[in-house]
Amino acid sequence: MNLSVGILFAPCIKFRLNGIYRNEAQTYTGECSVIKSEEALILQTSAGQQTISSGFTLTPDEHEQADFDLLDVVIGIHFHWERTENQKFKGALQILDEQQYLTAVNILPLEDYLLSVISSEMSATSSLELLKAHAVISRSWLIAQKVKKERLTADYQSCLRDENQYIRWFDREDHDHFDVCADDHCQRYQGISKAYTPAVQQAIEATGGEVLLYGEEICDARFSKCCGGVSERFDNTWEPVNHPYLTKVIDSASLTPVPDLSREEHAKAWITSAPDVFCNTRDKQVLSNVLNDYDQETQDFFRWQISYTTEELSALVKSKLGIDFGTIHALEPLQRGVSGRIIRLRISGSKKSMVIGKELIIRKALSPSHLYSSAFIIETEKDSSGTPVRFTLKGAGWGHGVGLCQIGAAVMSAKGYNYKEILTHYFPGTKIETIENGELKMKTPPSASLPPPL
Structure with missing residues (x-):
């Protein structure tokens, strides 16, 4: 292919x-x-x-x-x-x-493409089991995107915009003349510039043709750098389609229940805490294995914060969205997903009030580049007259949080989990099959539940 x-x-x-x-x-x-x-x-x-x-x-x-x-x-x-x-x-x-x-x-x-992708999305020195897991999900995602391209209709909409709202998501439909792009919008693909290792080649060969299936459909297998402790649902990030395997997953072996993070008070408690989950790590060896050189510049990915004066935020949002809110005096989360990520945010200013979403639009609007994630709470500092003068965003995670958590998966691999166990954890209810000459052939599916760490 x-x-x-x-x-x-x-x-x-x-x-x-x-x-x-x-x-x-x-x-x-x-x-x-x-x-x-x-x-x-x-x-x-x-x-x-x-x-x-x-x-x-x-x-x-x-x-x-x-x-x-x-x-x-x-x-x-x-x-x-x-x-x-x-x-x-x-x-x-x-x-x-x-x-x-x-x-x-x-x-x-396709297989040549995968050699680069798993060396570009992560370091080529990552563990073999993590590279295998990423090979399977990258292969699955790519094939699912080609299928989606064939199914898209002319009336497909990824943007809802009027005087009161600006809701948009970014996905496969943004590319008309090629299958995927080479940057983070799709999957990082940097050719053969990145140093391959024998493990990269071994991971591709060991999982040759393997894809994730849910029922009879090849999975639209997503991934992000760090879920922050709980993964997000697909439909809260992209189009309103329910993929049962892209759902709320607690990033730990115990799978201890967490509160309903779509509720503001629970999201605040979660985001300002440091739960014992796989992706809560500062292990330099694990991080150096999974993160490429430029990714290692980011240190505060699990919990982070950023602060703006009212003037700074007002100018920033105007420059990023092209919408003049005047002086912004309030940021109000209206809807959160299962991971605590904000899906709909109301921005209120002296000239205009408007709802924006989904998560990537929010991340674009509130940062000169991108916020690490939309899982954040807002603390508003006011002067003696009660006028807002500063907004501080305290957040969790790095990326959209859907599907596999790369840093969490790296920790799982370091703890001795194999690639099938990693995939079972992040994509519940899926099975592994292989494609040969365009046909699916059954392979042994991953185990139904996550075993205890070794």
Whole structure:
């Protein structure tokens, strides 16, 4: 199975072909660039320039020996660690004209894609069982996205906006001309730039073709960095679809019940506490194994806080949403999910009051990049006249919190759980099957319950 991955979005695409690449009868190699003129795309090579069409595809003559470098690829788009780097890729390179910019697309086999994904989403030095777990969920997610793409109808809506509300979620439907993107919006995919290890190759081979199933459907297997102690439901983060395997999971071996975190008083107690759960760790060895270099810059992922003056927050929200609330005087959670994440938040100001959601819009609105998560409480400081002068957000977790918790799974692996036990924990009611030649064949499912830690 081949797939297409959108890598770079820019007015000029610069790349280096390391080997012989072909478009129809013409061959190319070495330094190249593509720019967009008023009427056409211009390809510049050492031999000169030529006009090309959108969808221009360069395919290597020798797949195993050839690769290409994309220059100045932006990673972590809009996140706190955003940066550019040069990246190396196997497979074919396609250049698309998407009106506002050019898009560089990598076309390659699914299993080759997975080699990079599990080295990009985590460190290639992660434990074998964690890499296996991630290989299965990344493979499942990708296939589920291709199925979803085929099922999307023209009237599908991911945004509800009027004078009183701005509710939006971001998912597969945001990509029309390729299967997935290469950044955190989908799955991190950074080509063969990241150092592979024998364990990465072993994890892919050991789980070859394995996917998670719930009933007869391949699971839309999601994951985030740190759930904060309890995972969130799919429908509270994306479209209103119930996936029973993407539900509330307490991130511990004991599965001790927690209060109803959709209630404000319980959410506050939970977020301001430090529960004994898998992802509550500062074990440097575990974290260095699971987090890539730039992710290790983030230390306060389990519990965190950020503070703004009223003026700072008002200016920030206006710049991020393009909505002028005037001077903001209140932030009010209207709906929380099962993990305590805010799904609907009312922002009230001197000019306007409006409800925003879902979780990613809230995270975008209240941070120069992204808040770590929408699981936070609001403390409002007032002056002697009762006027708000500062808002402090105290939060839990890193990411949307749906499905597998990467840091929690890393701790589970360090404690001796195998990949099937990890998957059983985060995706209740699922089973593992394998795809061979496009057909599903049963493999032994994971155990029905989580065993005690070793």
